[in-house]
Amino acid sequence: MRLIQNMCTIAEYPAPGSAAAAADCCLGAAGRRLVKIAVVGASGVGKTALVVRFLTKRFIGDYERNAGNLYTRQVQIEGETLAIQVQDTPGVQVHENGLSCGEQLNRCIRWADAVVIVFSVTDYKSYELIGQLHQHVQQLHLGSRLPVVVVANKADLLHVKQVDPQLGLQLAGVLGCSFYEVSVSENYNDVYNAFHVLCKEVSHKQQPSSTPEKRRTSLIPRPKSPNMQDLKRRFKQALSAKVRTVTSV
Numbered sequence: 001m002r003l004i005q006n007m008c009t010i011a012e013y014p015a016p017g018s019a020a021a022a023a024d025c026c027l028g029a030a031g032r033r034l035v036k037i038a039v040v041g042a043s044g045v046g047k048t049a050l051v052v053r054f055l056t057k058r059f060i061g062d063y064e065r066n067a068g069n070l071y072t073r074q075v076q077i078e079g080e081t082l083a084i085q086v087q088d089t090p091g092v093q094v095h096e097n098g099l100s101c102g103e104q105l106n107r108c109i110r111w112a113d114a115v116v117i118v119f120s121v122t123d124y125k126s127y128e129l130i131g132q133l134h135q136h137v138q139q140l141h142l143g144s145r146l147p148v149v150v151v152a153n154k155a156d157l158l159h160v161k162q163v164d165p166q167l168g169l170q171l172a173g174v175l176g177c178s179f180y181e182v183s184v185s186e187n188y189n190d191v192y193n194a195f196h197v198l199c200k201e202v203s204h205k206q207q208p209s210s211t212p213e214k215r216r217t218s219l220i221p222r223p224k225s226p227n228m229q230d231l232k233r234r235f236k237q238a239l240s241a242k243v244r245t246v247t248s249v
């Protein structure tokens with residue numbers, strides 16, 4: 001769904017893949033490091049609500065159909081301010097022979113540095129999609145394992161619950177992802193934490209484990225420590241020279 005009007009706190013960005021988007025692909029505003037996140041999942045699971053909550057802290061409850069909007073905010077990760085772009089996506093369709101991800105959705109996934117896969121605890125089918133969606137995401141990023149967080153939404157709707165969150169937790173564990181059960185309508189902190197953990201993961205991935213400078217330093221051979229025999233010999237030489245000097249005086 002598309003965010004309803006009047007979100008003046010959110011800056012809208014050009015669609016992924018456009019020339020304007022390509023221009024700021026690595027650095028966000030003010031030269032900050034940029035983390036690009038796509039939010040995917042079945043229709044109606046609360047993707048737009050999740051994005052809006054993360055960006056504005058507000059739950060509005062009424063959203064238009066998704067127009068594939070891209071939004072931005074800044075987040076502090078380990079003392080650094082990162083620019084974050086969040087891409088809301090159209091709901092994934094399911095057909096007899098599996099997932100049907102349109103080209104728009106695939107483009108968003110390819111563009112992203114990380115993905116939030118959302119399902120609703122009130123919709124078992126949306127949960128069943130998670131495994132396939134995760135596989136699809138990784139296939140579009142062959143060669144580099146994309147950070148993914150699985151989010152189980154609508155935890156407040158206990159009376160119509162169809163999925164035990166434990167199932168989500170187990171599945172996320174099998175897929176090697178973090179897992180958050182949230183109620184977008186009732187709790188901002190869990191939503192924030194889900195995005196925060198993902199940003200942290202991307203941030204660590206973006207930073208090379210050791211800088212070229214460090215690597216070069218580690219390649220310079222360290223001076224050999226003198227061996228004990230040599231030390232003893234030199235010590236004896238110095239001692240006898242001193243004795244000679246003393247006796248000659």
Ligand SMILES: Nc1nc2c(ncn2[C@@H]2O[C@H](COP(=O)(O)OP(=O)(O)OP(=O)(O)O)[C@@H](O)[C@H]2O)c(=O)[nH]1
Nearest residue numbers: 001043044045046047048049061091154183184185
């Ligand atoms: N009770 C409750 N309702 C929620 C929650 N999150 C979202 N909703 C409602 O679920 C409905 C669908 O939310 P959307 O954010 O539009 O879902 P979507 O995944 O973007 O849907 P598509 O655009 O069709 O893919 C809306 O009526 C929201 O108000 C939640 O945590 N609790």
